[in-house]
Amino acid sequence: MVKRQFDYEQKVREIRDKLEELNNLSSNMEFDLSQEIESLEEKIENNRERRYKNLSPWEKVLLSRHPERPNSNDYIRYFCEEWIELHGDRHFGDDSSVIGGIGRFNGQAVTILGYRKGKDTRENLQYNFGMPHPEGYRKIQRLLLQAEKFQRPVITLIDTPGAYPGIGAEERGQAWAISQVLMTLSALEVPVIAVVSGEGGSGGALALAVADRLLMLSNAVFSVASPEACASILWKDLERVEDMARAMKITAHDLQRLGIVDEIIEEPLGGAHLNFPEMAEKLKKALQKHLGELTSQDSGELSEERYQKLRKIGEFRG
Amino acid sequence: MEKEEEEKKVALPINCPSCSARIPAEALQRNLKVCPKCQHHFSLNARERIDLMVDNGSFQEFDADLSSFNLLDFPGYQEKLEKAQELSGSREAIITGLATVDGHKLVLGVMESSFMMASMGSVVGEKVCRAVEQAMELSCPLLICSCSGGARMQEGMVALMQMAKTSAVLGKFNQAGLLYISLLTHPTTGGVSASFASLADIILAEPGALIGFAGPRVIKQTIGQQLPPRFQRSEFLLEHGMIDLLVERSQLKETLSSLLGLHQEG
Numbered sequence: 001m002v003k004r005q006f007d008y009e010q011k012v013r014e015i016r017d018k019l020e021e022l023n024n025l026s027s028n029m030e031f032d033l034s035q036e037i038e039s040l041e042e043k044i045e046n047n048r049e050r051r052y053k054n055l056s057p058w059e060k061v062l063l064s065r066h067p068e069r070p071n072s073n074d075y076i077r078y079f080c081e082e083w084i085e086l087h088g089d090r091h092f093g094d095d096s097s098v099i100g101g102i103g104r105f106n107g108q109a110v111t112i113l114g115y116r117k118g119k120d121t122r123e124n125l126q127y128n129f130g131m132p133h134p135e136g137y138r139k140i141q142r143l144l145l146q147a148e149k150f151q152r153p154v155i156t157l158i159d160t161p162g163a164y165p166g167i168g169a170e171e172r173g174q175a176w177a178i179s180q181v182l183m184t185l186s187a188l189e190v191p192v193i194a195v196v197s198g199e200g201g202s203g204g205a206l207a208l209a210v211a212d213r214l215l216m217l218s219n220a221v222f223s224v225a226s227p228e229a230c231a232s233i234l235w236k237d238l239e240r241v242e243d244m245a246r247a248m249k250i251t252a253h254d255l256q257r258l259g260i261v262d263e264i265i266e267e268p269l270g271g272a273h274l275n276f277p278e279m280a281e282k283l284k285k286a287l288q289k290h291l292g293e294l295t296s297q298d299s300g301e302l303s304e305e306r307y308q309k310l311r312k313i314g315e316f317r318g
Numbered sequence: 319m320e321k322e323e324e325e326k327k328v329a330l331p332i333n334c335p336s337c338s339a340r341i342p343a344e345a346l347q348r349n350l351k352v353c354p355k356c357q358h359h360f361s362l363n364a365r366e367r368i369d370l371m372v373d374n375g376s377f378q379e380f381d382a383d384l385s386s387f388n389l390l391d392f393p394g395y396q397e398k399l400e401k402a403q404e405l406s407g408s409r410e411a412i413i414t415g416l417a418t419v420d421g422h423k424l425v426l427g428v429m430e431s432s433f434m435m436a437s438m439g440s441v442v443g444e445k446v447c448r449a450v451e452q453a454m455e456l457s458c459p460l461l462i463c464s465c466s467g468g469a470r471m472q473e474g475m476v477a478l479m480q481m482a483k484t485s486a487v488l489g490k491f492n493q494a495g496l497l498y499i500s501l502l503t504h505p506t507t508g509g510v511s512a513s514f515a516s517l518a519d520i521i522l523a524e525p526g527a528l529i530g531f532a533g534p535r536v537i538k539q540t541i542g543q544q545l546p547p548r549f550q551r552s553e554f555l556l557e558h559g560m561i562d563l564l565v566e567r568s569q570l571k572e573t574l575s576s577l578l579g580l581h582q583e584g
């Protein structure tokens with residue numbers, strides 16, 4: 001059976017609760033178990049560390065989709081001293097699976113754009129599970145050009161299963177909308193830093209990943225299509241999704257090796273959701289560093305370097 | 319013996335998948351692989367499409383020896399590549415080159431659907447970029463005829479990034495003030511439709527072609543409803559303002575020639 005949930009942490013919690021119980025019980029008896037319990041606790045912690053150092057790619061997929069994983073709202077709230085969300089694509093509507101606006105980051109005005117997942121059913125319905133329609137991409141397009149006009153750097157947060165596959169989305173030009181964002185970002189004359197913070201699902205996610213620097217949280221994943229889709233299409237076997245997740249090379253470390261990801265931001269033990277302030281602070285520090293480096297560059301030089309970086313991606317013979 | 323059998327196979331009449339008419343093979347060939355009864359456009363392979371569009375003998379291929387390898391050690395990919403090469407007679411899923419159409423010089427890219435559904439991996443991305451760069455160097459228009467299932471899964475994120483790479487190069491092309499015509503043929507979906515195939519000045523499509531971002535099966539699964547008739551067909555896209563023009567195969571060369579002429583200076 002394929003694991004559909006990452007429940008290791010829950011099991012650890014259960015064992016710890018049992019130990020606590022045992023500790024309480026034994027304190028009323030003549031014999032003292034505290035030493036044994038302490039050594040057991042140490043064992044658990046060691047096991048936990050080992051476990052998290054050796055997560056399989058599929059387990060990272062599950063962690064990246066964890067319902068408690070910090071979302072774009074959380075990061076923006078943490079990063080910005082001031083934040084004004086801007087809405088709408090000026091054509092059809094406002095897509096709330098995409099959050100965009102202007103914030104003050106470390107004293108500097110920046111445009112932040114992110115895919116946005118919810119944390120409960122109500123939020124997920126509101127944010128369409130983080131899956132944009134063309135309106136979302138057109139909002140991105142509009143705010144990118146606005147950022148360029150006012151010389152504001154752009155920070156993007158990537159956490160989406162992909163673009164929404166629906167009738168309206170196709171009628172209103174999903175493919176065209178994504179292609180426009182890709183082209184615009186590739187030549188934008190302000191610094192662009194992208195962060196894969198959770199799930200990077202296919203072309204719908206890629207639209208925010210064309211950047212001077214691509215950072216990735218250590219348990220995040222980024223893939224050409226979901227491992228489920230690939231397993232069912234290529235192998236006609238959903239049960240082999242764990243093997244597929246491994247074969248597709250979707251983890252931060254794989255993608256750094258492939259030259260696609262520039263820096264990995266290590267998550268707290270157990271994942272970003274177990275210690276959000278630590279995670280957010282680490283990411284903020286990394287963004288500050290890159291922003292400082294990029295802001296000092298000439299804008300023409302900057303977009304040319306981004307271009308050269310993209311142009312080089314690919315491996316072939318002949 | 320083998321040859322005879324092959325000839326016999328070619329000579330068999332073909333059933334039109336659209337109107338079920340039995341069409342003699344020669345009649346179908348003569349009609350540019352379009353059903354004479356219902357105008358259903360059968361797939362053309364890349365060579366046939368090039369022959370249909372360009373002036374006789376004018377085609378000079380670029381980068382014919384660029385080929386893919388199993389860069390992620392993906393199970394079975396090497397074998398798939400070899401099979402696809404055998405089946406399609408092509409090294410990869412796109413052929414690019416220089417040609418003339420009614421004397422108008424242009425750089426051309428034509429995707430080959432029999433090569434792994436013309437999915438885009440490193441080689442397709444690279445050949446598209448090199449073709450665009452050639453067109454810039456020669457200051458001539460660009461035509462890409464697409465048909466593709468999207469990014470090639472076996473090349474993972476490297477394949478997905480080809481969307482960004484081709485879009486970036488086309489951004490430069492656009493800045494250079496040159497003409498790019500995209501022809502969408504059956505089927506054009508996923509990463510190709512959401513990158514270079516959509517970034518043209520003028521988007522043409524063949525009648526009845528399936529064009530979209532998500533595949534119809536995925537959409538049906540997601541929304542749990544029947545899809546409207548002719549959903550994601552080129553006529554549907556025209557109606558929704560997503561393409562410029564439907565072009566029947568018999569009119570293709572003439573239309574291209576006219577568009578190229580209208581963009582020629584002085």
Ligand SMILES: [Zn+2]
Nearest residue numbers: 334337353356
């Ligand atoms: Zn017919």
